[in-house]
Amino acid sequence: MTRQLLLAAARSSAARRAVLAAPMGRAVVRRFIAGETREDAVRAVDQLIVRGLHVTVDHLGEDTTDPARADAVRDEYTALLARLGTAGIGGRAEVSVKLSALGSALRPDGHRRALERARAVCAAAEAAGTTVTLDMEDHTATDDTLAAAAELRADFPRVGVVLQSCLRRTEADCRELVHTGSRVRLVKGAYAEPSWAAFRSRGEVDRSYVRCLRLLMEGNGYPMVATHDPRLIEIAGTLAVRAGRPQDSYEFQMLYGIREDEQRRLAAAGETVRVYVPYGGDWYGYFMRRLAERPANLGFFLRALGHG
Numbered sequence: 001m002t003r004q005l006l007l008a009a010a011r012s013s014a015a016r017r018a019v020l021a022a023p024m025g026r027a028v029v030r031r032f033i034a035g036e037t038r039e040d041a042v043r044a045v046d047q048l049i050v051r052g053l054h055v056t057v058d059h060l061g062e063d064t065t066d067p068a069r070a071d072a073v074r075d076e077y078t079a080l081l082a083r084l085g086t087a088g089i090g091g092r093a094e095v096s097v098k099l100s101a102l103g104s105a106l107r108p109d110g111h112r113r114a115l116e117r118a119r120a121v122c123a124a125a126e127a128a129g130t131t132v133t134l135d136m137e138d139h140t141a142t143d144d145t146l147a148a149a150a151e152l153r154a155d156f157p158r159v160g161v162v163l164q165s166c167l168r169r170t171e172a173d174c175r176e177l178v179h180t181g182s183r184v185r186l187v188k189g190a191y192a193e194p195s196w197a198a199f200r201s202r203g204e205v206d207r208s209y210v211r212c213l214r215l216l217m218e219g220n221g222y223p224m225v226a227t228h229d230p231r232l233i234e235i236a237g238t239l240a241v242r243a244g245r246p247q248d249s250y251e252f253q254m255l256y257g258i259r260e261d262e263q264r265r266l267a268a269a270g271e272t273v274r275v276y277v278p279y280g281g282d283w284y285g286y287f288m289r290r291l292a293e294r295p296a297n298l299g300f301f302l303r304a305l306g307h308g
């Protein structure tokens, strides 16, 4: 119930105004977000790389409402990638992009224009020696995002995409994406979805995750296991061994500020661990989805609100 309310609040402009006006310490948001500027992001990336971790950087923003804003998002990504390339860390740092931030929902030709902008971001990534993963948004965006990923991969074969185990369709999508060169980030899914499209219970979502993971590990692509769930992390390790996969043929991914000890433990055990580093002023939707995921995060937030 709390989760549904918070996910609804993540989409509500009134709730957004209330949270932005709240006298919360920056520290609360800073626990999950690297900062508001590109330099904040680069600093966080440097610190993670020094600790032996990999990163994927997300410039926060979604549901862009005008073309100029979508162009600005593209330009921010290309500038960020140039910065990462100059710093020589393209080998360890990639970027994550939401098509809605690039204007996919704009009328009349948002999808086509967003794809053009995504192409520019992919070209900048290639020049910096790295690549792009397309984040996945709610179920209404799945077909368009998979189609965009397929189009981009024709020119930029390392482009990755996200699949969500909460969706009933995802096992079938995994079967389509087990080919050589494919890069799939498997997540549980962060959006409120209708029951015809998504499993409702945690158990069902977790079992779907394991089925999808098995397909990806037994396939020929590069699985990106994005979860903080200790049970699923253990199962991923077991499935990788059973499939005869060397440690460099898959990776674990976690969000910035979450289970940092586990990130370090896995890296020390020789696993590739990539941390998803969000930055930017438009942190509200991302922040609310993190609160929805974990009651402990909500308590932390409410205590900080109480203390001003």
Ligand code: FAD
Pocket (backbone or CB within 6 Å): 134, 135, 136, 137, 162, 164, 187, 188, 189, 190, 191, 226, 227, 228, 229, 230, 253, 254, 255, 258, 259, 275, 276, 293, 294
């Ligand atoms: P949960 O069911 O949230 O948690 C399972 C268990 O993990 C908990 O019981 C606990 O033991 C442990 N755990 C979780 N959080 C914590 C914590 N803060 N501290 C300690 N233990 C904890 N979603 C999308 O819809 N689209 C995307 O493109 C997308 N990209 C993502 C990229 C990355 C790298 C990651 C990690 C997640 C992404 N997500 C995305 C979010 C994802 O869908 C889930 O909402 C999020 O990861 C929480 O699910 P979980 O697998 O960690 O498991």
